[in-house]
Amino acid sequence: MAVELYYFQPLGTNSGRVFLTLLEKGVAFTERELKGAEFEHLKPEYLAVNPRGQIPALVHDGRVFTEGTAICEYIDEAFEGPALRPLDPAERFSMRRWCRFIDSDVGRCLMMIHWNRIVPAFVGARSRGEVEAIIARVPDADRRRAWRSAYLRETPPEELAESQRRIAAASRRIESALSRSPWIAGSRYSLADIDLLNFYAFIARWSPEVVNASATPRTLDWIGRMEERPAVREMRARTRMPRPQS
């Protein structure tokens, strides 16, 4: 019954949400950290596990599972442990709607802004040719395009501005939901809260103009409650900055 997780440090976004789901469910697993800065996820050893080169990937009894949201629902279905999804179909619909909003809509806006901030530094002292060669190995065309756009600083300012606008609108929607219920999708903790922590909560640090005590008090309260959860504390304890390049 072996479970392995291929993922990136530091824990957050897609890697973080699957890691946290495993912890919340109480699943024992082996960590297989890949060094993103060395593009280990594009090397043959990993492509043999997941030909699409995407992270994270869960391996359960030799079978590979990809795509964050689908992995998390699989974890909740395949393993014993606390229910991470409401039992009621209508509440479960609401949870899924939030999951989709957080990782597809908000998440992509945040990734656009974040990558444009960090990718030029992330690629380090590599030459243009080296970087282009690395980008060329990314199997997914949309991902390649995003990489190149961030690296060459070609993302149009109006696209970045639109992403900022959507994040601001989302922050109001999230604050409003957390004013009505203790957890993002309703009265129970769910995969939607796990998504929100991993895709959005850091915005309190990066964009205090969006998430702060006067504009979004309920969101900050929710973040506080999340950080107190034993599984979240464990995830934080097992989070580390990537090891330096060898």
Place this chain on the structure above:
Amino acid sequence: MLELYHWEPNGASARVLISLEEKQLPYTSRYVDVLAFEQLRAEFLALSETGELPVLVREGAVFTEASLICEYLEEAFPGIELMPRDPRGRWQVRVWQKLVDEGFAASVSELAWHAHGARALAAYGADELAARIERIPSKERRDVWKTAAAGIGAEQLARARSRIESAVARIETDLAPGGWLAGSSYSLADIAVFSYFNYLPALCADLVSTGRTPHAVAWLRAVASRPAVRAALARGRARDPFALAAPGPEQIRWG
């Protein structure tokens, strides 16, 4: 009581119509003429602030987004099953739904709009069309309609075709002869992909054909011949709902 607000039985509307018919659930069909902007009527916007279709209403509770509506129906009405019981099979269905929702649906919609859409909006003068589009409450949807009204550019079309080509290759590879997309039974995965794939033999005859994609063509015929699928495709006003298109979901903004 179930009410489904939908447009022609193609794309997202087809997905839910087919699911309802396959599960033999009684429902009231509420046709919304998207190209006449009926989705901007106040009573409909009260249900769906983005004006997107389809929308399922059950005793006052509102459900949007085809993948989510279909999973809701699966869980709320256990009778005829459209998802495997094993977690691995269910994971496969969700991965296919994600493929459709993130890129495939948008790309097929762009090509379909390019082929059929200009004709659809020809009855509107430029000013009247702009005025209608301005009434769409969601900026994201306004932007999609503005792009559609202006005509989808060559670069965007090329990108859409490229995405479709990748998806078709994946579908052809994953479909064993006589098989289904997720596991050994027909499922929501087949319904999701079919609802867009059914545009392709006419739109992209060079990508989808008996010679080039024999598994996919056989699968397409198998799905299309199902009684529930035929019933669903007859729920619109057009003789062939796949000869029509409306602006689809937004394309991926960041990979």
